[in-house]
Amino acid sequence: MKIKIISRDNIYSLLQYCKESGxxxxxxxxxxxxxxxxxxxEKIISFSLSFQIGSxxxxxxxxxxxxxxxxxxxxxxxxxxxxxxxxxxxxNHCAHILGIRKFRGQFHDTLxxxxxxxxxxxHDLGSLVNIYIPRFKDYKKLVDRTNILELDKDELIxxxxxxxxxxxxxxxxxxxxxxxxxxxxxxxxxxxxPLNIVLFKMELYGMLIDxxxxxxxxxxxxxxxxxxxxxxxxxxxxxxxxxxxxxALLQEEISKLSIKLLSAKNEKTKNELSQRIxxxxxxxxxxxxxxxxxxxxxxxxxxYTSAGFNFPVEDEYKTDSGEVSTGKQVLxxxxxxxxxxxxxxxxxxxxxxxxxxxxGIRDKLDKRNYIHGKFNQHGTITGRLSSNDxxxxxxxxxxxxxxxxxxxxxVKRSFIAPENYFLVQADYSQAELRLMAEFSQDKNxxxxxxxxxxxxxxxxxxxxxxxIEEFRKLPEDEYKRYRYEAKSxxxxxxxxxxxxxxxxxxxxxxGIDLTLDQATKMVTNFFKTYSAIPKYxxxxxxxxxKFGYVxxxxxxxxxxxxxxxxxxxxxxxxxxxxxxxPIQGTAGELTMFALVLLNIILPKEILMxxxxxxxxxxxxxxxxxxxxxxxxxxxxxxxxxHYFGKGLKYIKMKVDxxxxxxxxxxxxxLENL
Amino acid sequence: xxxxxxxxxxxxxxxxxxxxxxxxxEEDCFGNLWLPSDNDCSLCADNELCGVIYSxxxxxxxxxxxxxxxxIDNTRFNEVNWDLIKKQAINYKKENNPMTFTELFxxxxxxxKCDNDVVIETYIEANLLNHNLCKKDGLILPL
Numbered sequence: 001m002k003i004k005i006i007s008r009d010n011i012y013s014l015l016q017y018c019k020e021s022g023x024x025x026x027x028x029x030x031x032x033x034x035x036x037x038x039x040x041x042e043k044i045i046s047f048s049l050s051f052q053i054g055s056x057x058x059x060x061x062x063x064x065x066x067x068x069x070x071x072x073x074x075x076x077x078x079x080x081x082x083x084x085x086x087x088x089x090x091x092n093h094c095a096h097i098l099g100i101r102k103f104r105g106q107f108h109d110t111l112x113x114x115x116x117x118x119x120x121x122x123h124d125l126g127s128l129v130n131i132y133i134p135r136f137k138d139y140k141k142l143v144d145r146t147n148i149l150e151l152d153k154d155e156l157i158x159x160x161x162x163x164x165x166x167x168x169x170x171x172x173x174x175x176x177x178x179x180x181x182x183x184x185x186x187x188x189x190x191x192x193x194p195l196n197i198v199l200f201k202m203e204l205y206g207m208l209i210d211x212x213x214x215x216x217x218x219x220x221x222x223x224x225x226x227x228x229x230x231x232x233x234x235x236x237x238x239x240x241x242x243x244x245x246x247x248a249l250l251q252e253e254i255s256k257l258s259i260k261l262l263s264a265k266n267e268k269t270k271n272e273l274s275q276r277i278x279x280x281x282x283x284x285x286x287x288x289x290x291x292x293x294x295x296x297x298x299x300x301x302x303x304y305t306s307a308g309f310n311f312p313v314e315d316e317y318k319t320d321s322g323e324v325s326t327g328k329q330v331l332x333x334x335x336x337x338x339x340x341x342x343x344x345x346x347x348x349x350x351x352x353x354x355x356x357x358x359x360g361i362r363d364k365l366d367k368r369n370y371i372h373g374k375f376n377q378h379g380t381i382t383g384r385l386s387s388n389d390x391x392x393x394x395x396x397x398x399x400x401x402x403x404x405x406x407x408x409x410x411v412k413r414s415f416i417a418p419e420n421y422f423l424v425q426a427d428y429s430q431a432e433l434r435l436m437a438e439f440s441q442d443k444n445x446x447x448x449x450x451x452x453x454x455x456x457x458x459x460x461x462x463x464x465x466x467x468i469e470e471f472r473k474l475p476e477d478e479y480k481r482y483r484y485e486a487k488s489x490x491x492x493x494x495x496x497x498x499x500x501x502x503x504x505x506x507x508x509x510x511g512i513d514l515t516l517d518q519a520t521k522m523v524t525n526f527f528k529t530y531s532a533i534p535k536y537x538x539x540x541x542x543x544x545x546k547f548g549y550v551x552x553x554x555x556x557x558x559x560x561x562x563x564x565x566x567x568x569x570x571x572x573x574x575x576x577x578x579x580x581x582p583i584q585g586t587a588g589e590l591t592m593f594a595l596v597l598l599n600i601i602l603p604k605e606i607l608m609x610x611x612x613x614x615x616x617x618x619x620x621x622x623x624x625x626x627x628x629x630x631x632x633x634x635x636x637x638x639x640x641x642h643y644f645g646k647g648l649k650y651i652k653m654k655v656d657x658x659x660x661x662x663x664x665x666x667x668x669x670l671e672n673l
Numbered sequence: 674x675x676x677x678x679x680x681x682x683x684x685x686x687x688x689x690x691x692x693x694x695x696x697x698x699e700e701d702c703f704g705n706l707w708l709p710s711d712n713d714c715s716l717c718a719d720n721e722l723c724g725v726i727y728s729x730x731x732x733x734x735x736x737x738x739x740x741x742x743x744x745i746d747n748t749r750f751n752e753v754n755w756d757l758i759k760k761q762a763i764n765y766k767k768e769n770n771p772m773t774f775t776e777l778f779x780x781x782x783x784x785x786k787c788d789n790d791v792v793i794e795t796y797i798e799a800n801l802l803n804h805n806l807c808k809k810d811g812l813i814l815p816l
Contacts, residue, residue: 002687020689053728054686054721079749106746133709169709172728179734189744600750601796603803630799642789
């Protein structure tokens with residue numbers, strides 16, 4: 001591989017070469033990962049560029065970089081040059097920091113390309129190079145061992161050069177692999193590739209946080225955590241256990257000192273050690289190490305030993321390594337007479353809220369108080385988006401514990417609408433249930449959605465052999481209870497669940513306690529009502545067995561491991577994945593495709609700032625609220641058949657809107673659209 | 674069976690290679706079977722040159738795909754010049770020859786390289802208002 005340094009002398013020729021090639025892979029080296037909206041140019045050390053296999057051009061930033069920025073503007077703004085990167089969103093953020101504002105044409109990402117080829121594999125550049133381009137094997141180890149800043153200039157140049165060279169090689173390898181499956185390549189060009197730019201913009205905008213409000217609740221939560229910690233310490237058994245721990249610590253300290261005393265040679269030291277041992281024995285000095293309620297090891301001793309609560313240990317409480325779990329699911333099964341377990345669970349949830357949603361968000365804010373979460377196309381096997389740093393899709397909204405309900409609500413309330421904007425949430429209504437109706441073609445399900453009915457009501461009525469009219473005449477509390485039960489069945493049984501599995505699911509997710517008989521009856525009646533669903537399950541399990549993968553509506557392949565395994569647990573999980581992935585993956589694709597089209601169609605004044613599973617969150621200027629009708633139209637009428645060769649034949653997606661002038665936590669339904 | 678090139682072809686890969694200057698034989702692996710994960714490929718002295726030639730084939734295949742299939746990542750909606758559209762809508766109205774929706778549609782379709790009529794129509798409708806224009810009786814008029 002030939003490496004050249006970019007300079008004023010060769011930059012014009014290089015631009016012509018890039019234009020002639022039409023393909024350029026770009027890779028930036030940064031000092032640590034850049035923080036969007038926070039870090040500046042100083043974090044970007046160098047970049048490399050390859051327009052042809054076998055060579056790389058490298059530039060190390062030195063302060064006199066204006067001509068380089070102009071060069072990059074030409075590349076990024078040129079529709080006829082395909083920009084290639086590995087995790088190209090990151091490179092685009094670097095380019096944005098450097099002052100690039102026009103991102104035109106195709107942005108192809110070898111990371112998301114590989115995820116399409118093999119959703120189960122490792123997608124990091126080092127792993128892919130080891131598999132596909134072994135002549136550069138292990139070059140990544142150069143920076144595994146050292147910080148990028150510790151590389152000398154020649155090493156840095158060589159390392160950076162290889163990055164863009166291998167990315168370009170991978171690009172052509174992956175393009176060929178994807179083109180072997182026209183559906184996959186079409187999906188890449190119409191969804192995965194254009195979505196890169198949408199997600200880049202979404203990360204760049206971020207969401208506005210009311211920092212003062214957050215700070216106020218950080219202090220409040222600290223107080224609340226302290227008060228729950230006190231409650232835990234005041235428990236009689238905990239007090240006794242603390243004494244036991246203190247005693248053990250005392251014994252341990254005395255033993256340590258006694259050993260030291262034996263080997264001490266100096267008389268003065270001997271006297272000091274003897275005195276300390278005497279003081280410890282006579283309780284003149286005490287040793288106390290407060291119990292750490294966040295330590296699984298200490299909690300295991302407190303909960304399951306005779307010095308503590310001595311709760312009976314069932315086999316199901318044990319983890320694979322044989323240890324007794326102190327996880328939430330096990331704790332909820334313990335006989336909690338003193339209220340300790342409930343307080344412990346609240347204490348843990350408070351700590352989680354504090355570290356993840358309060359401090360975790362505040363510490364990542366930029367100067368304008370915006371939070372910039374990252375969105376990944378390669379985080380799940382179904383292709384659904386994932387988010388991290390922070391996870392914008394997992395902002396807490398619910399708790400089992402009424403004691404902290406108000407605190408939970410403030411998390412979303414800290415996400416506020418900017419001045420003169422509305423925060424609007426567009427949500428595909430019952431997306432997965434509608435898609436199950438489409439995939440299974442179940443007549444009862446289809447009829448509900450085709451007539452804009454209520455599926456939970458229909459399930460509740462059918463499971464009681466009642467007509468909808470009869471069911472609606474039930475007393476209000478019964479109506480509500482049965483509908484709620486039906487909801488748990490609709491969501492729980494959709495994806496092939498055993499009777500026991502459903503019983504546990506209903507308890508854990510809906511707080512519904514069912515006997516085995518009741519659960520059996522519900523499962524039987526559910527599949528009697530929606531008789532095409534078991535056939536859908538069988539069909540997709542058979543597909544997974546035959547091909548090793550199942551496909552979403554748009555053609556994405558989701559590989560299913562262990563579908564032929566003799567181990568019932570492994571095979572059962574694989575079967576549920578085979579059944580779930582086409583529906584969940586398709587639901588994700590609808591939202592992602594809507595993002596792509598809305599990015600084209602909507603005026604730039606309307607900002608898409610977040611997406612959570614089946615919903616998209618917008619900042620819409622007050623004067624632009626009329627545009628919601630276009631958003632609705634696009635989301636409900638996606639041209640799937642035109643772009644992916646397959647569309648929805650039997651059902652229509654429905655989108656509900658909520659809005660607020662204040663915050664994400666204070667949304668109101670938008671009616672009469 | 675792949676053949677190994679014994680000597681590296683002396684060519685500067687930091688400038689574009691003129692692919693047409695190579696008389697390639699279909700029976701030779703060179704330029705036809707580039708597969709860098711293959712051992713023989715890894716050892717071949719002309720691996721990179723072979724990759725250049727091979728990548729050119731993939732570029733051609735991709736261009737053929739793009740000719741047959743208009744993809745979303747190839748659309749150019751940013752190229753639609755709304756200032757010009759607005760100016761013309763005003764001028765045409767003054768000249769008593771208002772711009773028709775069909776004319777605007779054809780312009781956007783041509784510039785954006787989008788082949789989906791519904792997407793184009795929705796794009797136009799969503800952007801008319803934003804540029805103080807409206808659609809009335811099939812005509813594009815200033816608000």
